[in-house]
Amino acid sequence: MPELPDVESFKRVLATNALGKTIERVVVSDRRILGELTAAAFMRRLQGNKLVAARRHGKHLLASIDRGGWLTLHFGMTGALQFVPEPEKEPPFTRVRLDFAADGHLAYTNKRMIGRVGLAEDAADFIAAEKLGPDAFDPHFDFDAFKAAMHGGKRDVKSVLMDQEVVAGIGNIYSDEILFQARLDPAAPAGMLSWSQLKKLHAAMRDVLKTAVARGAGSEQFIERMPEGALLPQRKKGGHCPRCGSPLKIFKIGGRTAYCCPRCQNC
Ligand SMILES: [Zn+2]
Known part of the structure; x- marks a missing residue:
């Protein structure tokens, strides 16, 4: 499931291959991905125009359009963005395609159709309407801001980390990795964490992402490129702690499946 790091790589795909190129044709293969927006309105806004800048906020990718407004992309569970140089090739589950006059196309793929492609007039208004908290990489979201966001909550720390209104960008997979690196129990109430635990958690959040x-x-091949000591490659049935070798504990929390080491995280 695309989380902050994945969407950051989609942003690079867009920035490297799509900015400044005239969009010759827009193909909407499945208009359900546009929600209430009509395919005609979507095409009208993009066709003949250019994307000129890309930005990411949490799990959302936004690209500004030279004649005004923004293209917005959310990837849900199975979404991705690819640049395809060959005009005749189309990746499976392509829902929206931007064909460039110069070469190739940008393909938004999404197997399970959870996610959204849309338009926004203003990026800040869009982020506010989506009720997104600060991006996890936002320099203003420093330790003091993080501590304040965690303060007093009775909810478990994993759910708080995954709450896009608290901090935008973290989902099920990276919250497990962050909590493992901070050696914290995912079920611990966020508001009960000590100053030093919060300090570790904030540092782990930045480092892991x-x-x-x-x-x-x-x-x-991403999983193979993860550093030694990462939980992610072991985050599966029968997985073991990369640090102490204990079998990982798998349990449901806030409706999501959490993986943790009972010995290192006391979970
Ligand atoms: Zn362990």
């Missing part, structure tokens, strides 16, 4: 971006999250 930064490492995942640097190692190419979202690509096929």
Whole structure:
């Protein structure tokens, strides 16, 4: 499921291959992905125009359009963005395609159709309407801001980390990795964490996401490129703690499946 590091890599795909190119043709293969927006309105806004800048907020990718407004992309559970140089090739489950006059096309794929492709007039208004909290990489979201966001909550720390209104970008997979690196029990109430536990958690959040971006999250061989000591490659049935070798505990929390080491995280 695409989380901050994956969407960051989609942003790079867009920035490297699509910016400044005239969009010759827009193909909407499944208009359900547009929600209430009509395919005609979507095409009208993009056809003949250019994407000129890309930005990411949490799990959302936005690209500004030269004649005004923004293209917005959300990837849900199975979404991805690819640049395809050959005009005749189309990846499976392509829902929206932007064909460039110069070469190739940008393909938004989404097998399970959870996610959204849309338009927004203003990026800040869009982020506010989606009720997104600060992006996990936002320099203003420093330790003091993080501590304040966690403060007093009775909810378990995993659910709080995954709450896009608290901090945008973290989902089920990376919350497990962050909590493992901070050696914290995913079920611990966020508001009960000590100053030093919060300090570790904040540092782990930044480190884990930064490492995942640097190692190419979202690509096929990504798992093999994770650093030694990462939980992610073991995050499966029968997985073992990369640190102490204990069998991982798998349990449901807030409707999601959590993986943790009973020995290292006291879970
Ligand atoms: Zn362990």
